[in-house]
Amino acid sequence: MNQLLGFVKKEFTHIFRDSRTMIILFGIPIIQLMLFGYVITTEIKDARIAILDHSNDNVTRELTNKILSSGYFRLEDNLQNEHQIDPIFKKGDVKQVIVYEKDFAQKLEREGKANIQVIADASDPNTAQMLYNYTNGIVQDYTKKKYAGFAIPVQIKSEVRMLYNENMVGAFMYVPGTMALILMLISAMMTSITIAREKEMGTMEILLVSPLKASHIILGKVAPYLLLSIIDAVVVVLLGNMVFGVPIRGSIVVLAFLVVLYITMALSLGILISTVANSQQVALFISGFALMLPTMLLSGFIFPIENMPVPLQILSNLMPPRWFIDALKQVMLKGNGLEYIWPNILILCTMTVFFLALSIKKFRFRLE
Amino acid sequence: MKETKAATGPIIQVKELVKQFGAFTAVDHITFEVQKGEIFGFLGANGAGKTTAIRMLCGLLEPTSGALQVAGYDGYHQREAIKRNIGYMSQKFSLYEDLTVYENFRLYGGIYDIPRKERIRKTDELLKKLHLEESRDKLVGGLPLGWKQKLAFSLALFHQPAVVFLDEPSGGVDPLTRRTFWDLIYEAAHHGITIFVTTHYMDEAEYCNRVAIMSEGKIVALDTPAALKAKYQTESMDGVFLKIARNKE
Structure with missing residues (x-):
């Protein structure tokens, strides 16, 4: 010993x-x-995005505000037309572009649905996927809250929840x-x-x-x-x-x-x-x-x-x-x-x- | 624990000792005896079986056949007892270079279970004898090679073994340092410690009481340096070595 x-x-x-x-x-x-x-880190913080708003009504403005105030995104540019999308990605200025269709609020009210197009730079697929998930989450959250009272158009939507690591830290x-x-x-x-x-x-x-x-x-x-x-x-x-x-x-x-x-x-x-x-x-x-x-x-x-x-x-x-x-x-x-x-x-x-x-x-x- | 059996008679007894590795016979029926206080030289080219023989003598390897006794202990069943009664110094002077001189002594004292008081007393005594008192708390790595050599030898003798094995103890050391080193060896032998030494240097072989020369696993010559030189009719051990090599061809 x-x-x-x-x-x-x-x-x-x-x-x-x-x-x-x-x-x-x-x-x-x-x-x-x-x-x-x-x-x-694989977390998203202040990812640069651009927005192309064909409608520019109160709903799209509200939605944009919500997205930008989430902390995940930062607005790099407001686009005017589709032709600007490709160059801005190529320059690498943004990771994602969100496009609202024309007459967004009207359509949502009349038909109960409206389209948002999310275009992501998938040269980094993990990030792209995550950005999309975040955006989607914010949009879902928004519609759920805003139309909570409306029972008529029951929409079935998939909801992803990240168990054990909710914020994907x-x-x-x-x-x-x-x-x-x-x-x-x-x-x-x-x-x-x-x-x-x-x-x-x-x-x-x-x-x-x-x-x-x-x-x-x-x-x-x-x-x-x-x-x-x-x-x-x-x-x-x-x-x-x-x-x-x-x-x-x-x-x-x-x-x-x-x-x-x-x-x-x-x-x-x-x-x-x-x-x-x-x-x-x-x-x-x-x-x-x-x-x-x-x-x-x-x-x-x-x-x-x-x-x-x-x-x-x-x-x-x-x-x-x-x-x-x-x-x-x-x-x-x-x-x-x-x-x-x-x-x-x-x-x-x-x-x-x-x-x-x-x-x-x-x-x-x-x-x- | 320190008592060595068989105070009389040879301290190393080897009879028809064999070590085989598979089909290869590294040591082939060697027989010799070494007396107490003798300086016994063990020579041979690389691959002659020297290392294997020493490993058996040190209790590191179990022999294949033959009889082996070191310090009165059996080479098959009492290898642990052999280890306690021998000292060993390797050709690299294997000291811990990032420990101080004193710490190296403390470590050896611990490994060989030397009581603390005795260890401290003997350390001081040895440092004084080697004129290393001032280097007591210096790292071994910074000492000159000759000092390391003396230190390694003293450590090998620290637990007062019956036999000390020196495996090419003078590698890389200049002839003058080698000479003073041999003074230490003579002194140890004078105190009754048996010295078993392998070497490449033929001047060192001359210093031994008796010399065994190994070749291809066998002992081909064993006698005093003077008798060997007479037998092979040459002036030096170098000549003996050469003639033996030539006879083989």
């Missing part, structure tokens, strides 16, 4: 003495969270994803690098010849990173909650369990990488390419899994972060408990055991 404590102490000294490690451990998580939260999506990324970075990458460093410097030999057990060596190397990862997880959750308002609807205990399980999985992956990598550079390369990219691209963090080609969808099943992010969202946003996320837990457990077993096998093999 004494041996192990001394060893862990030494590991902490390595970490605290290396400013680069400290930056990776505590600077990057915060910077990344802020980046994903603020910069890479991007941070709700990015906080769990960032957490998966950061914990993978710290746990897997840092562990593999620190073990590879012992090999590179030749100190691993010294440790192996010493009475320290191999399991103690690994435990001593991993324990500090487990602790620091947990601290980082707490920081991310708190920042997400206080700065971006990401709720924690589920049980804290379940959340903590899930996070610790994921960290353990990442640590075992780091150990596995270190059994293959003999230098810090190789360890960095493997964890950078083999872990970071899939974590970003294939886990549903940035791109929705449902939209991927089938082979990639199948491949995404092998990505541990996928199951973590999914479970994390369930717990934090939906308030789901173990009865819903047990498959994810089971999968993460299986992966952990698999990585550990493989590491032990490789480690033995190296010794032979």
Whole structure:
């Protein structure tokens, strides 16, 4: 026990003495969270639009006011005719043009319906879709309120409601994803690098010849990173909650369990990488390419899994972060408990055991 | 815990020792003994089986067959006990460069379970002897190579092992530093510690009490440097080495 404590102490000294490690451990998580939260946002705010009002009556004016006061849109230009639409899109001045047909108010009164044309710049399809949804929502809301008393023309209309994230706040999506990324970075990458460093410097030999057990060596190397990862997880959750308002609807205990399980999985992956990598550079390369990219691209963090080609969808099943992010969202946003996320837990457990077993096998093999 | 069995008799006993990896025989029936306080040189080209042999002697590898005893412990079933009773210094002087001199001692003390008081006393004593007192709280990374070498050797002896294995301990060090380093080795041997050393430098081979030369997994020569030179009728260990290589062809 004494041996192990001394060893862990030494590991902490390595970490605290290396400013680069400290930056990776505590600077990057915060910077990344802020980046994903603020910069890479999918929310619509002040999107520039143009309006072509053929009718210019009190209803269209009212509607336009409502749209512009929503906070989502900003009026760039009032168009006079259809010919102006194409150039204004080409110049990239606006993302959307709203066209009211002629005699809008009259038609609405007489026939009970009038047309609005929404033209969006779909070179960025996600944004286009979202702008349309917002516009549609505002229009629906307006008609509902204004004609609430009129029971006669019962219109059936579809109404979209974004559950669990009503305002489609991007941070709700990015906080769990960032957490998966950061914990993978710290746990897997840092562990593999620190073990590879012992090999590179030749100190691993010294440790192996010493009475320290191999399991103690690994435990001593991993324990500090487990602790620091947990601290980082707490920081991310708190920042997400206080700065971006990401709720924690589920049980804290379940959340903590899930996070610790994921960290353990990442640590075992780091150990596995270190059994293959003999230098810090190789360890960095493997964890950078083999872990970071899939974590970003294939886990549903940035791109929705449902939209991927089938082979990639199948491949995404092998990505541990996928199951973590999914479970994390369930717990934090939906308030789901173990009865819903047990498959994810089971999968993460299986992966952990698999990585550990493989590491032990490789480690033995190296010794032979 | 520190007592070594078999205070009399050889400290390392190897008989018909074999290590096979699949179909490949890395160490092929080697037999030798090393006495207490002896400086035993272990030479051979790369791939001659030196490393595998040392790994077995250090308790890192289980032999395929043959008998092996180090410090009175069996090489099959008492490998943990062997590890406690040997010291090891690698060719990279493997110290933690981002720890201070003192912290390196503290770490070794912890790993080998040396009581705190004893550790502090011995650290001070060693630093004084090596004239490193002023560098006590300096990072090891900034020390000259020769100092690191001495430090690594002292650390390998820190827990008073019966045998210390030096794996090419003089790599990259100039001849003068090498000479003063060997003074330390002689001193340790004088105190009854057995030294088992591998080397590429033939001047170092001359310093050993006895030398074993390995080739293709076998020991092809084993004697005092003087006897070997007489046998192969040359002036230096270099010549011995060359003649053995030529005979093989």
